[in-house]
Amino acid sequence: MSENSTPYMIKNLCLSISLLCISLASNAQRPTKLAIGQSGCHAYFLCNVSEFGTSFSEDSSVIYTGECIGQDSINYGIICVKLKEQTNDLQQAEDVMIQYMDYLKKAYDISTAVGYGKGHTMASNPSARGVIDFWTDRYKREWKIKGWTDGKFIAVLYVVSLKGTLAYSTKNELFLDGFRFPGKN
Numbered sequence: 001m002s003e004n005s006t007p008y009m010i011k012n013l014c015l016s017i018s019l020l021c022i023s024l025a026s027n028a029q030r031p032t033k034l035a036i037g038q039s040g041c042h043a044y045f046l047c048n049v050s051e052f053g054t055s056f057s058e059d060s061s062v063i064y065t066g067e068c069i070g071q072d073s074i075n076y077g078i079i080c081v082k083l084k085e086q087t088n089d090l091q092q093a094e095d096v097m098i099q100y101m102d103y104l105k106k107a108y109d110i111s112t113a114v115g116y117g118k119g120h121t122m123a124s125n126p127s128a129r130g131v132i133d134f135w136t137d138r139y140k141r142e143w144k145i146k147g148w149t150d151g152k153f154i155a156v157l158y159v160v161s162l163k164g165t166l167a168y169s170t171k172n173e174l175f176l177d178g179f180r181f182p183g184k185n
Helices: 005-027 090-107 170-176
Strands: 032-035 042-045 053-056 062-069 074-082 110-113 117-120 129-137 142-149 153-161
Touching (some): 042 074, 090 110, 090 153
Antiparallel strands (some): 032 042, 062 074, 110 129, 142 153
16 A cells, blocks of 8 residues: 555545444434423424324313334333313322323233332423333333323323333433423423
C-alpha cells in the first residue's frame, strides 16, 4: 500500500461512518407528544397512534385508550381515565389506581406479577402518585407498566414485548415517564 492511498482510505472510512450514522438516526424512534383524546392529557409516544378510543366505565368515568407497535416489536399503550368521582386525597387516589391495575391484570390475562412499587414521582407534577409493576401474560409476553394519578385522572402506560423478553430500554422508560396531566408540560 502506498503512502498516497492512506488519506484516500481515511476519507472513505470517514464518509462510510457518516453515512452509517445518518442511516441509524433516520431509523431511530423519536418521541412525539400526542394529545390523549379530548382529556387534556398528553403522552410522549415512540410510534404513531392513529386514533384514541373513547368509552365509559360503569360509573361513567371517561376512558381513553391508544396503542401502537414500535421498533423491535414493542407495543406501547395507554389507558387514561378521567375520573367521575375525583378526590384530593392522593392516598385514596393511589388505592383506586391500584384496584384498577388489578382489574387490568384480569383483562389482559396476566399470569404473574412482581408486585407494585410505589413512590414514583413526576417532575411536571410533584404531587402526582406513580406505581410500577412487571407482568407476564399467559402467552409468556413480558410487560412493564406504570400508573399515574392526581386524583382527577388515572393513567396506566404499558410496554409489552411481542417477542417475549422485555429488555431494559431508555426508550421504554421515556414512554412510561412521558405522561402529562392537563396543564402540565
